Amino acid sequence: MQTNTTLQEQRKAPLKRNDPPAVQAILILLTLLFFAIFIFMPLGLVFAEGLRKGVAVYLEAIREPFALSAVKLTLITAAIVVPLNAVFGVTAAWAISKFSFKGKTLLVSLLDLPFAVSPVIAGLIFVLLLGTRTGFGSWLGDHGIKIIFSTPGIVIATLFVTFPFVARELIPLMEAQGREEEEAAITLGARGWQVFSRITLPNIRWGLMYGMILCMARSIGEFGAVSVVSGHIRGMTNTIPLHVEILYSEYNYTASFAVSTILVFLALVTIAIKSLMEKNVHNHQPTQH
Amino acid sequence: MSIDIKNLTKRYPGYTALDDITLNVQKGELVALLGPSGCGKTTLLRIIAGLETADSGSVILEERDTTNLPAREKNVGFVFQHYALFRRLNVFENVAFGLRVRPSSSRPSKSEIRDRVEHLLKLVQMDWAIKRYPSQLSGGQRQRVALARALAVNPKVLLLDEPFSALDAKVRQELRRWLRKLHDDIHVTSIFVTHDQEEALELADRIVVINKGKIEQQGAPQEVYDHPANAFVYNFLGNVNVFHGRVKDGKVLVGDQLIEAGHASGLPEASDGQAFIRPHEIGVSRIRSGENDLAGIIREIRLMGGQIGLELETAAFDKPIEAEIPRDIWRNLQLSKGDEVFITLDRVKVFTGDYEI
Numbered sequence: 001m002q003t004n005t006t007l008q009e010q011r012k013a014p015l016k017r018n019d020p021p022a023v024q025a026i027l028i029l030l031t032l033l034f035f036a037i038f039i040f041m042p043l044g045l046v047f048a049e050g051l052r053k054g055v056a057v058y059l060e061a062i063r064e065p066f067a068l069s070a071v072k073l074t075l076i077t078a079a080i081v082v083p084l085n086a087v088f089g090v091t092a093a094w095a096i097s098k099f100s101f102k103g104k105t106l107l108v109s110l111l112d113l114p115f116a117v118s119p120v121i122a123g124l125i126f127v128l129l130l131g132t133r134t135g136f137g138s139w140l141g142d143h144g145i146k147i148i149f150s151t152p153g154i155v156i157a158t159l160f161v162t163f164p165f166v167a168r169e170l171i172p173l174m175e176a177q178g179r180e181e182e183e184a185a186i187t188l189g190a191r192g193w194q195v196f197s198r199i200t201l202p203n204i205r206w207g208l209m210y211g212m213i214l215c216m217a218r219s220i221g222e223f224g225a226v227s228v229v230s231g232h233i234r235g236m237t238n239t240i241p242l243h244v245e246i247l248y249s250e251y252n253y254t255a256s257f258a259v260s261t262i263l264v265f266l267a268l269v270t271i272a273i274k275s276l277m278e279k280n281v282h283n284h285q286p287t288q289h
Numbered sequence: 290m291s292i293d294i295k296n297l298t299k300r301y302p303g304y305t306a307l308d309d310i311t312l313n314v315q316k317g318e319l320v321a322l323l324g325p326s327g328c329g330k331t332t333l334l335r336i337i338a339g340l341e342t343a344d345s346g347s348v349i350l351e352e353r354d355t356t357n358l359p360a361r362e363k364n365v366g367f368v369f370q371h372y373a374l375f376r377r378l379n380v381f382e383n384v385a386f387g388l389r390v391r392p393s394s395s396r397p398s399k400s401e402i403r404d405r406v407e408h409l410l411k412l413v414q415m416d417w418a419i420k421r422y423p424s425q426l427s428g429g430q431r432q433r434v435a436l437a438r439a440l441a442v443n444p445k446v447l448l449l450d451e452p453f454s455a456l457d458a459k460v461r462q463e464l465r466r467w468l469r470k471l472h473d474d475i476h477v478t479s480i481f482v483t484h485d486q487e488e489a490l491e492l493a494d495r496i497v498v499i500n501k502g503k504i505e506q507q508g509a510p511q512e513v514y515d516h517p518a519n520a521f522v523y524n525f526l527g528n529v530n531v532f533h534g535r536v537k538d539g540k541v542l543v544g545d546q547l548i549e550a551g552h553a554s555g556l557p558e559a560s561d562g563q564a565f566i567r568p569h570e571i572g573v574s575r576i577r578s579g580e581n582d583l584a585g586i587i588r589e590i591r592l593m594g595g596q597i598g599l600e601l602e603t604a605a606f607d608k609p610i611e612a613e614i615p616r617d618i619w620r621n622l623q624l625s626k627g628d629e630v631f632i633t634l635d636r637v638k639v640f641t642g643d644y645e646i
């Protein structure tokens with residue numbers, strides 16, 4: 001993961017080197033080749049495959065009700081998960097970087113758990129925890145609250161697997177910035193929320209946005225954990241990746257690739273936002289010292 | 290507004306940062322806290338400002354016990370060592386911050402804020418940089434903006450943590466004089482931290498020398514400089530030659546050389562004694578001027594601005610003596626390396642007991 005400073009450094013003009021032209025040419029060629037084989041070709045194939053039977057079939061595949069409901073569920077999930085994880089992430093990063101307390105190192109290590117553990121396991125944990133086989137799960141069921149095999153379960157599983165993005169992005173940033181600006185604000189008479197909204201938040205703005213974008217990308221694309229808790233009910237609990245997988249396993253390749261193009265499209269939008277932001281960070285981030 | 294600090298103690302795990310500090314600062318006074326790195330200066334300022342809590346003791350600002358008051362309500366201006374300007378706000382907004390965050394009942398109007406900020410920026414000679422961001426300013430300029438920002442809320446007390454430490458010698462001296470003048474104009478009770486004795490001596494009404502969380506001595510700069518209470522203070526306030534020895538007949542025996550103990554008579558017999566003398570207090574001449582003079586040989590000559598530094602080797606001491614003489618005396622004496630000279634040490638000060646820095 002990158003912090004704003006590394007983003008900035010990357011945008012600096014490349015060093016002038018005196019490598020022989022042949023070496024340069026080979027390196028550039030290799031890079032392009034790699035991009036072609038591993039990025040452009042697969043992306044192109046997705047579109048080609050999706051459009052193979054013509055535009056009409058393509059449009060039909062992405063306009064059928066099950067596909068639309070998968071898109072809707074995916075967007076709803078992202079719309080809930082990203083803001084929540086932004087709040088959790090800022091809170092956790094704040095606590096970890098600005099206070100010292102017992103168990104802090106443990107907390108920092110635990111923060112990586114969602115990355116370290118396989119998404120399938122993450123899903124299973126929630127099925128065990130909230131499914132009908134535990135007391136809590138059946139109590140919820142008795143009160144008409146259904147979490148597993150329904151939208152809340154998908155949201156919770158996605159929350160879990162995307163939790164670290166924002167916090168991981170912010171902790172180094174906030175640690176580097178220290179506490180002094182906040183302390184200065186306090187001695188000038190600012191209240192807690194004034195310090196946060198006027199000093200802390202603007203200082204972490206770009207890092208926060210970046211973390212949220214990564215979080216969004218993952219929550220849209222998450223497969224494993226969601227697959228376990230979803231139950232694959234068509235038109236109800238299928239997200240786009242699950243829908244793609246179902247179509248694929250039904251040998252409905254064209255539809256499967258057609259729906260995949262939606263994911264690719266969302267990914268491209270994410271990348272576009274991200275690079276726009278990096279430009280912004282580069283142009284407008286005044287740094288002290 | 291006066292500051293009354295009573296029996297302040299602050300402990301960190303395994304370390305006492307402040308040990309029973311009692312200090313009184315008069316209204317309108319400019320006091321320097323002077324001490325080596327890690328002696329607790331910043332900790333003391335932070336406790337006064339309410340950014341840190343003391344384990345015991347109290348801080349009284351103008352008869353009001355503010356020990357447990359949150360920092361926000363103390364109305365203490367704090368200038369941080371690294372300025373801590375708000376990097377996302379321009380110079381104007383930095384200075385206006387303290388006024389803007391006031392509750393609407395006591396917040397000045399927009400035009401009042403503008404007038405006040407512009408007035409302050411003029412005062413610190415930064416009015417030309419109103420729209421700049423902190424990253425576009427030099428260290429000295431940031432320092433001034435930080436000062437204006439602290440002054441904007443009309444603090445009753447101004448605390449400055451090593452305000453000039455990050456600046457080069459020239460700018461430092463300039464800002465120092467300028468701060469003294471500013472203080473003479475606005476008379477806000479101020480404490481500033483420094484580990485530069487010259488700065489403290491030049492700038493302060495009173496200096497407080499701290500070592501290892503304890504106050505070693507406080508008083509007017511001249512008084513502390515001329516009459517240091519102990520070896521630590523003497524040593525900290527400038528370059529010194531130290532001779533370790535034992536007290537004998539009111540003199541100090543260093544090696545087999547007796548050094549006159551000066552005014553510090555009544556020293557306990559046979560105790561450990563150290564004789565101190567500053568390089569510029571040492572007399573150097575071609576001819577013997579008194580019976581206590583030592584013969585020595587010039588080993589090294591250093592040009593030090595207006596002064597000339599001499600490294601003198603003597604038979605009596607195993608360490609060379611550092612002396613400083615004015616350039617014209619040096620020229621008159623026509624001294625060069627290897628010459629034999631006579632050294633007068635009659636201005637030595639003697640302290641007993643051991644000390645560490």
Ligand SMILES: Nc1ncnc2c1ncn2[C@@H]1O[C@H](COP(=O)(O)OP(=O)(O)OP(=O)(O)O)[C@@H](O)[C@H]1O
Pocket residue numbers: 301302304306324325326327328329330331332333484
């Ligand atoms: N949060 C902390 N935890 C543990 N020890 C601390 C903490 N803050 C400060 N100290 C210790 O307290 C002592 C005093 O620190 P302080 O910052 O007041 O020193 P200082 O006199 O300002 O030094 P300097 O001139 O280097 O700034 C130091 O020895 C430091 O190691």
Ligand SMILES: [Mg+2]
Pocket residue numbers: 330331332450
């Ligand atoms: Mg300090």
